[in-house]
Amino acid sequence: MNPTLSDHQSLQLRRLLETGLPLTPRPFQALAEQIDASEQQILDQMQDWHEQGLFRRVGLVVNHRALGFAANAMLVLDVPDALVDEVGRRLGQAPGISLCYQRPRRLPQWQYNLFCMIHGRQRDRVEAQVQALLEAHLLSDLPHQLLFSTHLFKQCGGRYATPAGVAIDG
Amino acid sequence: MTPSPLARRLIDQFQHGLPLCAEPYRAMADALGCSQAQVLDCLQHLQLAGTLSRVGPVFEHTRAGASTLAALAVPVDRLQQVAARVSQYPEVNHNYAREHRYNLWFVLTGPDRAHLDNILRELENDTGLTPLDLPMLTAYRIDLGFALEATP
Numbered sequence: 001m002n003p004t005l006s007d008h009q010s011l012q013l014r015r016l017l018e019t020g021l022p023l024t025p026r027p028f029q030a031l032a033e034q035i036d037a038s039e040q041q042i043l044d045q046m047q048d049w050h051e052q053g054l055f056r057r058v059g060l061v062v063n064h065r066a067l068g069f070a071a072n073a074m075l076v077l078d079v080p081d082a083l084v085d086e087v088g089r090r091l092g093q094a095p096g097i098s099l100c101y102q103r104p105r106r107l108p109q110w111q112y113n114l115f116c117m118i119h120g121r122q123r124d125r126v127e128a129q130v131q132a133l134l135e136a137h138l139l140s141d142l143p144h145q146l147l148f149s150t151h152l153f154k155q156c157g158g159r160y161a162t163p164a165g166v167a168i169d170g
Numbered sequence: 171m172t173p174s175p176l177a178r179r180l181i182d183q184f185q186h187g188l189p190l191c192a193e194p195y196r197a198m199a200d201a202l203g204c205s206q207a208q209v210l211d212c213l214q215h216l217q218l219a220g221t222l223s224r225v226g227p228v229f230e231h232t233r234a235g236a237s238t239l240a241a242l243a244v245p246v247d248r249l250q251q252v253a254a255r256v257s258q259y260p261e262v263n264h265n266y267a268r269e270h271r272y273n274l275w276f277v278l279t280g281p282d283r284a285h286l287d288n289i290l291r292e293l294e295n296d297t298g299l300t301p302l303d304l305p306m307l308t309a310y311r312i313d314l315g316f317a318l319e320a321t322p
Contacts, residue, residue: 017226017227018226018229019224020223020224020225020226021194021224021225021226023195023210023213023214023217023225024210025193025195025196025206025210026192026193027194027195028192029192039192043190043191043192046190047190049227050190052233053230053233054227054229054230054233054234055227055228055229055230056227056228056229056230056312057185057186057187057227057228058186058187058188058190058226058227058228059184059185059186059187059188059225060180060181060184060185060188060213060216060222060225061185061222061223061224061225061226061228062181062185062216062221062222062223063220063221063222063223066219066220066221067173067181067221072266074268074275084308085308085310088308088310089310091310091311092310092311093311097311098311099309099311099312100309100310100311101306101307101308101309101310102306102307102308102310103239103304103305103306103307104304104305104307106302106303106304109302110241110272110302110304115239115304145270147268147269147270147275148268148269149266149267149268149275150266150267150268150269151253151266151267152265152266152267153253153254153256153257153265153266153267154256154257154262154263154264154265154276155223155263155264155265156223156263
């Protein structure tokens with residue numbers, strides 16, 4: 001039985017993981033050396049966190065734009081509350097939808113409560129795909145909008161381990 | 171860029187399910203029938219090309235802390251300046267301009283909800299613009315990566 005990481009080491013590990021694993025043959029060993037722990041302790045902690053559901057996924061995090069998926073669109077719909085779970089589940093299973101979330105309305109500024117992300121190479125093909133999807137699910141009559149991204153200012157992983165009261169650069 | 175055949179296979183098979191073992195890149199290589207050196211070389215090239223952001227966990231925000239999707243309706247002539255202000259926060263991990271009256275969309279993550287509230291308040295005070303605060307209520311599909319082939 002390996003001793004578990006201290007709270008401080010756990011937080012350090014979380015921060016290191018947020019920027020990614022080293023691309024070296026023993027990445028967890030490299031992380032272990034940085035926080036004065038053993039490779040096995042790191043692997044045990046990773047397994048614990050994985051089992052606890054802390055990770056949505058573990059793997060390659062790719063930049064859609066660099067791969068040519070420049071048409072990043074957010075489809076938002078105003079779905080009656082009684083139907084939103086059913087519609088969300090259906091759209092969430094549709095091919096080409098990479099995320100599907102319910103979020104709150106903020107009336108009167110914002111009426112939409114269902115959000116889907118679609119990544120594509122060409123804008124017109126994404127538009128056609130969305131239109132076909134809405135027709136197939138008999139949703140064309142619901143108020144909806146398709147918000148294409150026009151510029152990416154920043155993209156990186158989440159920084160959950162940032163301590164409260166952190167100094168902001170700049 | 172057009173990814174190499176090995177890069178495509180890595181992207182298609184390992185956006186999730188990276189083996190949590192001492193030599194994960196060797197395990198990936200074994201699964202793909204190539205050498206660990208080829209996998210590492212390919213990942214390094216993808217990273218240099220900007221195609222690969224990183225290898226590792228994507229945290230589940232409902233478990234890892236708090237997160238929200240926020241939006242601002244920014245006058246067009248101030249968009250660059252306000253976007254730069256928003257991007258300064260390490261808590262901002264995506265920040266996009268989108269075609270809408272709400273033209274700046276960003277994801278905030280932090281250790282807890284109070285932390286996000288502080289940032290939203292600060293942004294409102296600094297910019298004079300009131301953010302839309304749209305935290306996730308239900309996930310019907312979470313991001314497990316995407317298939318290179320099945321995407322238009």
